[in-house]
Amino acid sequence: MEAIVVENLTKHFRKAYDKTLKGFFISLAKGEKRYKEFTALQDVSFKVKQGESYAIIGKNGAGKSTLFKVLSGIIYPDSGRVEMNGKVAPLIELSAGLSRDLTGAENIRLNCAIFGLSKKRIDEVFDKIVAFSELEEFIHTPVKFYSSGMKARLGFSIAIHIDADIILIDEVLAVGDKDFKKKCYAKMEELRQSGKTLVVVSHSLKPLRKICDRALILDKGKVLDIGEINEMIDKYQEDKKPKKKKKGA
Amino acid sequence: MMLAYLTKYKELMYFLVHKELRIRYRNSLFGFFWTLLEPLGLMVIYTLVFGYLVNLNKGLPEGAYPLYVLSGLIPWTFFNNSVRKGTKALSSNASLIKKVYFPREIFPLTMLISNLVNFIPAFGLIMVMAVVTQQSIQWDQLALLPGIILIQSGFTLGIALLVSVLNVYYRDVEFIVNLLMRAWMYLCPIIYPVKMLFSTDADPIVQQFADLYFLNPMAVIISLYHGIFFPGQGVPAHPTIPGFWVIYTVLVTVILFLGAWYLFRKMNRRVGEVI
Numbered sequence: 001m002e003a004i005v006v007e008n009l010t011k012h013f014r015k016a017y018d019k020t021l022k023g024f025f026i027s028l029a030k031g032e033k034r035y036k037e038f039t040a041l042q043d044v045s046f047k048v049k050q051g052e053s054y055a056i057i058g059k060n061g062a063g064k065s066t067l068f069k070v071l072s073g074i075i076y077p078d079s080g081r082v083e084m085n086g087k088v089a090p091l092i093e094l095s096a097g098l099s100r101d102l103t104g105a106e107n108i109r110l111n112c113a114i115f116g117l118s119k120k121r122i123d124e125v126f127d128k129i130v131a132f133s134e135l136e137e138f139i140h141t142p143v144k145f146y147s148s149g150m151k152a153r154l155g156f157s158i159a160i161h162i163d164a165d166i167i168l169i170d171e172v173l174a175v176g177d178k179d180f181k182k183k184c185y186a187k188m189e190e191l192r193q194s195g196k197t198l199v200v201v202s203h204s205l206k207p208l209r210k211i212c213d214r215a216l217i218l219d220k221g222k223v224l225d226i227g228e229i230n231e232m233i234d235k236y237q238e239d240k241k242p243k244k245k246k247k248g249a
Numbered sequence: 250m251m252l253a254y255l256t257k258y259k260e261l262m263y264f265l266v267h268k269e270l271r272i273r274y275r276n277s278l279f280g281f282f283w284t285l286l287e288p289l290g291l292m293v294i295y296t297l298v299f300g301y302l303v304n305l306n307k308g309l310p311e312g313a314y315p316l317y318v319l320s321g322l323i324p325w326t327f328f329n330n331s332v333r334k335g336t337k338a339l340s341s342n343a344s345l346i347k348k349v350y351f352p353r354e355i356f357p358l359t360m361l362i363s364n365l366v367n368f369i370p371a372f373g374l375i376m377v378m379a380v381v382t383q384q385s386i387q388w389d390q391l392a393l394l395p396g397i398i399l400i401q402s403g404f405t406l407g408i409a410l411l412v413s414v415l416n417v418y419y420r421d422v423e424f425i426v427n428l429l430m431r432a433w434m435y436l437c438p439i440i441y442p443v444k445m446l447f448s449t450d451a452d453p454i455v456q457q458f459a460d461l462y463f464l465n466p467m468a469v470i471i472s473l474y475h476g477i478f479f480p481g482q483g484v485p486a487h488p489t490i491p492g493f494w495v496i497y498t499v500l501v502t503v504i505l506f507l508g509a510w511y512l513f514r515k516m517n518r519r520v521g522e523v524i
Contacts, residue, residue, distance in 0.1 A: 013522060073350030074521040090349055102268075113261035114351050122260065 002085065003166055003197035004048040004071070009080035011041040011066055040066040042221045044080070048214075050165075053188070053198040055208045055229060057236055058218035067218065068170050068201045086165025086197070089115060091155055104139040104146070104154055105130075115162045125161045132187075133157035134180070153180055160187055166197045185211055205233050258352065262359055269363040284367045285374050288326060292319045299440045308444045309479070316382050320375045320478050321439035321471045327368040328405050328467060329430055334360040335409030336416050336426045343524045353517055354510075357409040361402060368398075379478050390477040397473045400502055404466055407505035414516045417524050436462075437471045443482055469498040 014035035041063045048054045058064050069075040070082060072090035102110060108129050112122045130139055133153045143151065159167055188198055188211050202208060208215065208229060215232035217224040217239075225235060255262070274280040292315050299305040300314040309317055338356035339346065346353060372394075379386055416422040445451060446459045463469050469484055473495070476483025487493030 069521065074347060076518040076521070106268075110261075110264055111349075113258070113264050114349055116257050116351075117260065119260050 001050045002047050002083075003050040003052070004046075004054075004085070004199070005081070005083040006047070006071075007045050007081040009041055009044040009067075009070065009077050009082060010039070011063075011070060011075065011077050013038045013040050013066075039221050041070070041077075044218075044221075044223050046216050046223065046226055048197055048199060050085070050197055051192060051195045052214065053192050053200070053212045055212040055215040055232075056199065056201045056218060057205065057208070057215055057232065058224075061220075062218040063221040064201045064218055065170070066221075068168060068199075071199065072168055084166060087115070087163065088166045088168065089159050089162050089164030090168040091159040091170060100144045101142055103142050104133075104135055107143055107154065108158055111158045112162055115164070117162060121163070129154075129157045129161045132161070132183075149177060149180070156184055160191060164196070166199065167191065169198065169200045170202075181207070205237070209233060258355055261351070262355060262362065265355065265359040266363045266366065269359060270366060273363075281370075284371055288319060288323050288371060288374070291322055295322070295440055305441045305445070308442050308448065308481070310384065312382055313384055313479070316375070316378050316384055316478060317442060317475070317482070318440060319378050320474050321437065323368065323371045323375055324401065324471055324474050325434060325437060325439055325467075326371070327364050328401065328470075329434070330367075331361045331364040331405045332408050332412065332430060333426065334364070335405075336412045336423050338409070338413045339417050339520065340413075340420070340423075340524065346520065346524055350521075353520060354410065354513060357413045358406065361406050361409060365398075365402065375478075384478055387477055387480055390473075390483070393473070394477070397470065400473075400499060401470050403506050404470065404498075404502040407502065407509040410506075410509040410513045414513050414520065417520050418516070433465075433467065436465050437468050438475065438482070439471060442479075443468075443472055443475070447485070463494045463497075466498045466501050469494045 015038055044063075044067065056064055056067060066075065068090070070077050071084065072088060073084075105126075108126060109122055112125065117125070130136055133150075133156075135150060135154060138146065138150065143154075146154070159169075185207065192198060198211070200208060200212060212229045214227065215229045216226045217232055217236050219239075224239075225232060227235075270281075274283060277283060279286060295318045296315045300318075306314040306317075335357040338360050339353060342356055376386070412422055412426050416426075443462075446455055446462060449456075451459070463472075463484065472482065472484045484494045490496070
């Protein structure tokens with residue numbers, strides 16, 4: 001069964017030239033387009049099977065984050081089809097404004113509630129989340145005093161405990177210490193075994209070889225290639241090397 | 250459709266309402282009592298300025314001006330706060346909206362509910378005031394209170410949905426709303442008795458436009474509240490259709506709400522990128 005089906009997905013962004021009223025009237029009078037279109041994703045198609053671990057790799061500005069946001073429902077595509085079969089949980093950074101003043105415990109409740117968990121279910125998973133994050137000592141401290149590693153730990157713990165079928169992970173694995181990373185990888189493996197689908201968006205390639213089955217390479221908003229993870233990473237690194245030299249020169 | 254949300258996300262709304270109320274009265278000595286102290290303070294100010302200085306109390310029973318002001322001001326505050334806070338409901342939660350998707354209608358709805366929670370004890374204050382100033386209470390009108398609150402909530406939510414999503418696109422909306430709300434307040438019977446507009450010694454220009462006065466749904470709603478305490482100051486009867494203004498207000502509310510809902514849905518599609 002397919003967990004994610006994306007077909008011919010295209011997304012343009014509008015870059016407004018000038019958002020002031022004066023600029024608006026000037027461009028209106030001149031009869032010119034009031035915004036510049038920028039294609040973030042162009043004709044992207046791929047499928048992720050249920051229980052698969054899928055990586056999306058690409059350089060900065062390749063459209064990874066846009067794709068991630070489309071998958072999590074924050075941004076609507078202009079055209080194309082996105083089908084997510086199951087409950088989606090994006091791993092969220094806890095530095096979000098609303099939650100900064102809240103304690104770790106309150107953040108757990110808030111995030112669980114955002115994903116539609118009932119009060120009863122929240123009570124059930126609460127201790128598990130705290131235990132996994134290893135933040136028992138600081139759970140009643142406002143999140144604004146947390147280090148980035150602590151935030152990542154809490155965020156990851158929440159995302160894996162909210163009964164989602166598809167978990168989207170965006171770069172966050174870069175933080176957290178070695179032991180916690182190890183624990184995350186083990187947990188991700190466990191989730192896969194239990195039939196959950198993982199999508200990892202990243203440009204740190206090393207850990208992907210271990211966790212993912214397949215990968216998609218994005219380049220300037222287009223799909224460059226889709227295939228087995230090691231193959232794709234090798235290909236991506238080959239592509240990348242000469243370009244890097246050019247940039248340096 | 251809306252009810253399905255309500256049940257699925259009731260835990261989230263409970264959390265947000267709770268947080269909103271807690272933040273509002275954080276670091277304040279009187280805490281929740283500000284809900285009551287603020288309108289009481291305004292009542293005193295308005296009574297001194299408009300009741301004694303400007304003499305706007307014509308046609309009201311002796312000593313009833315404070316109650317008149319209070320019974321209009323408290324419903325108005327409910328509306329005013331919900332709309333003003335609702336305007337910023339989406340834009341102030343940008344960081345959350347950018348990270349995770351869930352029905353964004355929840356934000357303006359949360360503002361409405363937390364203000365409703367404040368409104369109910371404040372309404373009790375009006376009742377206390379009516380007893381203190383020995384005014385009669387029209388029990389048959391009081392029985393309609395849940396209906397009045399429902400109409401007002403629907404109307405308020407319609408406006409809040411609209412301005413909250415518009416404010417994401419153009420932050421100017423916030424400033425426009427603040428100004429318009431002030432003007433709107435004077436278009437409602439809060440500091441002056443509504444009968445004043447229809448009396449024969451009113452300014453000719455006022456008399457000419459008096460018939461249009463109740464096209465403002467908030468004027469009808471506030472008058473419905475007034476009707477509970479002042480039989481002569483409620484919504485006036487229409488010469489041909491009984492209950493015309495109430496029916497009109499309900500219709501406007503339904504149309505506004507559906508329109509706002511549709512527009513919110515439509516504009517919501519780009520909220521994730523422009524916020």
